[in-house]
Amino acid sequence: MAVARQSMREEIVEAALDRFHARGYNAAGVKDITDGAGVPKGSFYNHFASKEALAVIALERYGESRRMRDLADTSVEPLTRLRKHFEFLRDDVVGWGYKRGCMFGNFGTEITDHSETIRASVGESLRVWTDLVAGVLAEAAHAGALRTGLDPAATARLIVNAWEGTLIDARATRSPDAFASFFTVVFDTLLTPPN
Amino acid sequence: MAVARQSMREEIVEAALDRFHARGYNAAGVKDITDGAGVPKGSFYNHFASKEALAVIALERYGESRRMRDLADTSVEPLTRLRKHFEFLRDDVVGWGYKRGCMFGNFGTEITDHSETIRASVGESLRVWTDLVAGVLAEAAHAGALRTGLDPAATARLIVNAWEGTLIDARATRSPDAFASFFTVVFDTLLTPPN
Incomplete structure (x- = not known):
């Protein structure tokens, strides 16, 4: 279960990086991101305090690339x-x-x-x-x-x-x-x- | 009446320039713009084919400034x-x-x-x-x-x-x-x- 949760978080970060990069911040909604990750929308707030908090993580991930x-x-x-x-x-x-x-x-x-x-x-x-x-x-x-x-x-x-x-x-x-x-x-x- | 219509169009363009500049394209909705212009939302499409068309006019107006x-x-x-x-x-x-x-x-x-x-x-x-x-x-x-x-x-x-x-x-x-x-x-x- 711990592994599954870690994997879900990572899938959301990867999808956020892709959606924010392709669409921009406002046009990439939480549902776009969870759809991209293939996870239920409701799971989002188990992993991130807000879309803004996820955006900072995605930006750091982008920098690493x-x-x-x-x-x-x-x-x-x-x-x-x-x-x-x-x-x-x-x-x-x-x-x-x-x-x-x-x-x-x-x-x-x-x-x-x-x-x-x-x-x-x-x-x-x-x-x-x-x-x-x-x-x-x-x-x-x-x-x-x-x-x-x-x-x-x-x-x-x-x-x-x-x-x-x-x-x-x-x-x-x-x-x-x-x-x-x-x-x-x-x-x-x-x-x-x-x- | 023709004067009033011209004035309403101009007020929408001015409000659009301000809202697009302050908020960006996606975050500035048609209602934000008509509220800024002090005109009914329904009047928007009497003057402009789309938000996209208005954005081009606002961009030209910005260039002139x-x-x-x-x-x-x-x-x-x-x-x-x-x-x-x-x-x-x-x-x-x-x-x-x-x-x-x-x-x-x-x-x-x-x-x-x-x-x-x-x-x-x-x-x-x-x-x-x-x-x-x-x-x-x-x-x-x-x-x-x-x-x-x-x-x-x-x-x-x-x-x-x-x-x-x-x-x-x-x-x-x-x-x-x-x-x-x-x-x-x-x-x-x-x-x-x-x-």
């Missing part, structure tokens, strides 16, 4: 590592047919004004990610591979935010052009030392 | 003009207590996957804005005020997208820090010729 750890893999040259990170994120969105985008940005626009709990979680997700990117930039600067005079923290924040906006553009235009501008301007102009 | 025309005012030095444009947009969000953000980005994340009509409208809004920014950058390049080797179109797209992501960050953190990173990295590093 972004392969953030790869950003700290010092066996790969820093700017190559950073480029591969955003290529992985790009390929994920292209694989969804230019849909879904990033849950940090989706919850960030739809829900942060209306839930302090989700706002804190989105802010923390962006901060952790930005700190990892800043670490890569500091490594690149140390190796002399970065344009001089860049502040790693401010530049990392701009890059992460540019990525979130690029996803909005890519979803609205359903084309790779927004991604092309991101990679060209960030990697070939902003970060690269002039010849 | 962004002072895009100022980007073409050649009496102001190009990079000063661009900076003032984003300062205006920043001050608007700060004035709302770091809430609401940009309707292009809000609809872009919440609705573009689910409405072809709204997706087309968001895409067109971003394209018009990006073209205006690219025009400013081309002027700056012509005047020798821009870092050499920048592509105006790709750079404009990156800047507009970075702005949209910066708003997500600013709303999640409710602080001016995301804006500071945007202005520093875009204006003092990306666009400025090295000394």
